[in-house]
Amino acid sequence: MLPTPDVKDVDYDLVYEPSEDTFLLLDTLEDEQKYIREKFAGKVPLAVEVGVGTGIVSTFMQKHILPSSILVGIDVNPNACATMIRTMQQNMNAGDEDAGISDTVQMSLLSGFRDKCVDLLVFNPPYVPAESVPDLPVSVSDSSWLEVALDGGEDGMAVTWELLHNLDDILSPASGVAYILFCARNKPDQIASTMRQKGWKVNTVGHRKAGWEVLSILRFTK
Amino acid sequence: MKFLTTNFVKCAVKSCSASQDSFPLKYSECQLAKEESEYNPDFVCHMLERLDWDAIVKVAADLGNTSIPPQKPEGLDPIMEDDQAILRDLHSLLVETVILEGKMTCSSCGHIYHIKNSIPNFLLPPHLV
Numbered sequence: 001m002l003p004t005p006d007v008k009d010v011d012y013d014l015v016y017e018p019s020e021d022t023f024l025l026l027d028t029l030e031d032e033q034k035y036i037r038e039k040f041a042g043k044v045p046l047a048v049e050v051g052v053g054t055g056i057v058s059t060f061m062q063k064h065i066l067p068s069s070i071l072v073g074i075d076v077n078p079n080a081c082a083t084m085i086r087t088m089q090q091n092m093n094a095g096d097e098d099a100g101i102s103d104t105v106q107m108s109l110l111s112g113f114r115d116k117c118v119d120l121l122v123f124n125p126p127y128v129p130a131e132s133v134p135d136l137p138v139s140v141s142d143s144s145w146l147e148v149a150l151d152g153g154e155d156g157m158a159v160t161w162e163l164l165h166n167l168d169d170i171l172s173p174a175s176g177v178a179y180i181l182f183c184a185r186n187k188p189d190q191i192a193s194t195m196r197q198k199g200w201k202v203n204t205v206g207h208r209k210a211g212w213e214v215l216s217i218l219r220f221t222k
Numbered sequence: 223m224k225f226l227t228t229n230f231v232k233c234a235v236k237s238c239s240a241s242q243d244s245f246p247l248k249y250s251e252c253q254l255a256k257e258e259s260e261y262n263p264d265f266v267c268h269m270l271e272r273l274d275w276d277a278i279v280k281v282a283a284d285l286g287n288t289s290i291p292p293q294k295p296e297g298l299d300p301i302m303e304d305d306q307a308i309l310r311d312l313h314s315l316l317v318e319t320v321i322l323e324g325k326m327t328c329s330s331c332g333h334i335y336h337i338k339n340s341i342p343n344f345l346l347p348p349h350l351v
Binding site for chain 2: 046068078082100111112
């Protein structure tokens with residue numbers, strides 16, 4: 001089993017704390033390590049995580065899953081962007097020979113990213129069904145940043161659909177792959193069949209009952 | 223924000239998505255720093271394959287570096303001494319050059335984005351979303 005990155009000195013009133021969903025994502029990426037490495041052998045892939053939170057998943061990816069990559073962590077929450085950089089620095093050892101490059105941008109989904117250039121996309125979305133998707137707080141130190149990390153509007157899918165509808169323009173046509181986390185109330189089976197109709201291959205690569213939530217991770221490829 | 227990242231980001235305004243002018247952004251009033259990192263010639267070689275060279279030349283010029291060759295260096299061999307020098311320079315430019323503070327302007331719509339504490343902010347005001 002691959003070691004979980006250390007996450008230290010984080011203000012969990014401002015940044016989403018690693019939870020069951022986070023750990024399912026780590027375990028699933030570990031299961032997928034061979035598939036991912038074979039897919040990008042001999043290349044420098046561009047990996048993007050949307051919604052980095054503490055940066056634990058991005059750090060795990062760059063340290064253990066796909067070391068020789070360019071990794072960009074995206075979050076709307078500036079506290080998360082800053083924390084990701086710190087977590088990455090705390091866990092990477094100087095002199096790691098195949099260390100890749102990581103960076104962070106504050107952005108809504110991939111709205112400021114060039115089209116069709118992401119090779120590996122990982123997204124743990126705000127998936128909790130809620131009346132609406134919250135507006136972004138104005139102040140950096142507003143505790144409602146956590147609601148932004150959780151509340152996903154109708155069926156908890158408002159934000160995720162925005163990304164799925166654009167997946168064609170996000171992933172690199174040759175080798176793009178996306179891992180996205182869902183809870184049962186998002187109706188992942190329906191999502192999978194809708195996406196298959198649009199020509200995507202969809203595989204369930206992670207599944208876990210976590211307390212009262214049933215979580216799953218779907219893998220999307222062309 | 224690392225120099226390399228400028229090769230992947232464009233204006234976030236929807237109506238700019240079809241415009242050639244929304245990438246690369248124009249960088250100004252930038253405060254730069256150098257962040258040492260492990261040099262791996264193979265990595266730099268493979269990384270080059272995926273980069274938009276014209277954008278690198280433009281952004282480097284924005285930041286005051288006009289010594290970048292106009293054509294992407296092809297067929298670099300990490301074992302050759304001459305190529306080593308080029309790869310080291312590219313490592314230093316793309317990986318170790320960090321923009322701490324600065325402005326990014328879209329040449330299509332003119333919107334200005336800010337880089338603060340090394341984090342570029344691409345969130346748009348409500349009227350542009």
